[in-house]
Amino acid sequence: MxxxxxxxxxxxxxxxxxxxxxxxxxxxxxxxxxxxxxxxxxxxxxVTTMIDHASADLWIMPPGTKCFEDPSTLDERTRFQALSINGVAQAAPVVIGYAEWRIAAGGTFPVFIVGSDLREGGLLPWNLVEGSLEALAIPGAVAVDRSYFDRLGVEGIGANAEIRGQKVEVRAVTSGIRSFTTTPYVFTTLDRARAFTGTAANKATYFLVRVAPGADVESVRHRLKANLSDVDVLTAAEFRDRSRSFWLFGTxxxxxxxxxxxxxxxxxxxxxxxxxxxxxxxxxxxxxxxxxxxxxxxxxxxxxxxxxxxxxxxxxxxxxxxxxxxxxxxxxxxxxxxxxxxxxxxxxxxxxxxxxxxxxxxxxxxxxxxxxxxxxx
Amino acid sequence: MTEPVIEVVDVVKWLGKGAAQVQALKGVSLALRGGELTLLMGPSGSGKTTLLSILGCMLTPTHGTVRMRGRSTEGAGPEALAKLRREHVGFVFQSYHLFPTLTATDNVRLALDVRGENSARAVGKASDALAIVGLAHKRDAFPLELSGGEQQRVAIARAIVGQPSAVLADEPTAALDGENGNAIMALLAEIAKDSSRGVLVVAHDARILRFADRVVHIEDGCIVGDRRGDAALENDQTDCAVPS
Incomplete structure (x- = not known):
């Protein structure tokens, strides 16, 4: 050597x-x-955790949406138009938005509402450690992450609070669904999310498209773009890139x-x-x-x-x-x-x-x- | 007489720049032959080290020719000169210049390592060289664990391990007591018996004259004496005019 x-x-x-x-x-x-x-x-x-856990082949969103947390809305008609397009099996609406969580003992805390139709799916809570998805069907039911218990002033299943003057009850608890901001995610049903965020009943933030078995995602996207006006249609990967780009470089x-x-x-x-x-x-x-x-x-x-x-x-x-x-x-x-x-x-x-x-x-x-x-x- | 192993012809060397420039060598010619130990003697500032550096291809002359084994070194750049040194010259320095963090064996091996010889054979050659200088039993010792005389022996082993054409020693006994100095000179004289190798020793000490086959005197950049054997040359010739 x-x-x-x-x-x-x-x-x-x-x-x-x-x-x-x-x-x-x-x-x-x-x-x-x-x-x-x-x-x-x-x-x-x-910043892409919600996109990663959504069951969608394509995302229909308001034009120029920069990231998942961008709360612009689409008209429900767009959903029906999308469903009429060949190759689209499902177009699940998702409503998001900021709201105030009023703690029973007093005080408020901002939360980020994510609402999906329980039957259609779309963007439902994952990593459930207590309660069940079905329990979200109960009036006023919400799911929160246990890491935010202290901030939300709750101790687990059955805890009560108020959002936009409506009583809510924790019916499901998740683990590890954390926001990179200090705003906790609160999952609930579509209608309740609309109510909590003041979104009109005929509006939604996203339509999560599942293509029919055997259909080509790119072809379906092409048809969606051709037939829908004033929307962006992105694959999950593209939406991920756009969100990352906004948060990492736009900010x-x-x-x-x-x-x-x-x-x-x-x-x-x-x-x-x-x-x-x-x-x-x-x-x-x-x-x-x-x-x-x-x-x-x-x-x-x-x-x-x-x-x-x-x-x-x-x-x-x-x-x-x-x-x-x-x-x-x-x-x-x-x-x-x-x-x-x-x-x-x-x-x-x-x-x-x-x-x-x-x-x-x-x-x-x-x-x-x-x-x-x-x-x- | 054998072919010179190193030869300088009409070598002039200017050192320094501008007003501080001095002519260290003023047209020196010297041929170092195999099988003899040459002593290069002269007062401080006479040009001994400059001549040694040129003979050893560390310096290039301002004018004149240097031949290593008959081949001119003219036009050789720093890397080519380094190659000539590692292939043809072994150096022994006054202050040994051993690597304190390496063992005696590794210090000797270094001369082979810089040539790209780093196999187990190189370790064997280093051990053999240490045996030649009488330090086989100290092969794993670090320089600081050795006496001055032993360190100089390791340096000599390093100089000879690559079978160089010439061994150039710069005042190798200056830092040693008389007994160790004599032992080192005896060793160098023994090494010089190899007819393929010339040994040049720069020295001040007249007590080591008895080890020399040839004595060259240099003064003020000129060779003023060149004697062989016991007989001093009657007419010490000079290469150039020595200022009075």
Missing amino acids: SLIYRLASRNLLHDRLRFVATVVGIVFSILLVTVQLGLYLGFGRI GAGFALFAGALLGMIVGTVIVAQTLYSSTKDHINEFATLRAIGSSGIYIHKVIICQALISAVIGFCLAAGIGLLVVAATADTALPIVMTPTLTLVLLFLTLVMCVVSAVAAILQVMRIDPVMVFTR
Whole structure:
């Protein structure tokens, strides 16, 4: 085995305090990038959670709808027009909107109403842990997520509150349906959702289309667009992309997350560069000796890059370990940090690139080494 | 007489720039031959190290020719000169320049590693070189665990492990006591017995003259004496005019 690795590792470990400082710098840098990119992924997922759980091949929505939470409405006639089109098996109306949840003990809290027809489905609550979907048919019945119990002032099934002056009762409880805003989702029937949000009886926010068995989704969409006026018809994937695009880039949140990640990279690069540079200065006699005994420039560059890569791998492993703890700690929060195998590989690649780029200053320094200096030191 | 392993012909070297420029060598010619130990002696600032650096392809001359095994080095860039050094020259430095974080074996192996020789055979060659300098039992020792004389022996093992054409030693005994200095010189003299290899030792200390097959005196950038064997040359010739 070449001595390059041995030289590099011993150069690094020669000053252990500096090495520890370097690794800590890399860990924090990569952790910052992990959190930012993990938040980006988590944000991207959570803003489309409703779209992901809807049973729809196509979404009919008011033109220019930017995201699921956009509360513009369509006329019920559109639904019947859609149902008359060849290949459309179902067009389930969904009504959404903001409302005020009045707590029995006093006080109000904003909630986001999601209403669907219980028979047709569309967008019904999932991950039920108490109660049942059928129970939502009971007058005033709603489903809420247990993570919002405190905020909504309820303790579970049977708890009462008021929305828009109408009494509601918790009849089903879900787990893990969290909003990335602070506004809890409240699921109920279509009619009740209209009543809670002040939506007219002949209006709905979306019509969720299921195509007939054997029908081609793209062809059905084409016919829907041709026959319906003043609507957008999107596949679930397109609506997901549009929602993500709006929340991540329309609001600037995505840019902020990327800027944070970039900042982490810059900080990490500077820390590693500074360490490698000072380490190279400390070992300048050794590099001059290498040059004097005939080593090529590439051999010396390999030693320095090997130092950078060793720092990168150790720093990355520690950062990944801490990152997994952070991911676990945020799993049940409104905005979980997501770590995927792809993101892990991207982070490893970024760490390696960051450390190799950091080696440039040190390499430039050794390129100026005059081997004759070994006679004077 | 054997073919020179390294030869410089009419070498002139200017060092520095502008007003600080000095002529370190003023037309020096010297051929280093295999099978002999040459001592290069002269006062401080006489040009010994500059000549050693040019012979060892660390510096290029301002004018003149350097031939390594008969081939001119003219026009060679830094990487080509490095290649010549690793293939043809072994260096021994006054302050050893061993790597403190590597064992004696690894320090010796380094001279092979930079050539791309990093197999198990390289470890064997390093061990053999350490045995030649009498340090087979210290192969796993780190430099700080060795005495000055032992460190210089490791440096000599590093210089010879690649079977170079020439071993160039810059005041190898300067940091050693008399006993260790003599031992190092005896070792270098032994190495010089190989007819394929020339050894040049830059030295101040006249006590080591007895180890030399040839003594070259340099002063003010000119060779002013060149004697072989026990007989000093009657007319020490000079390559250039020495200022009075």
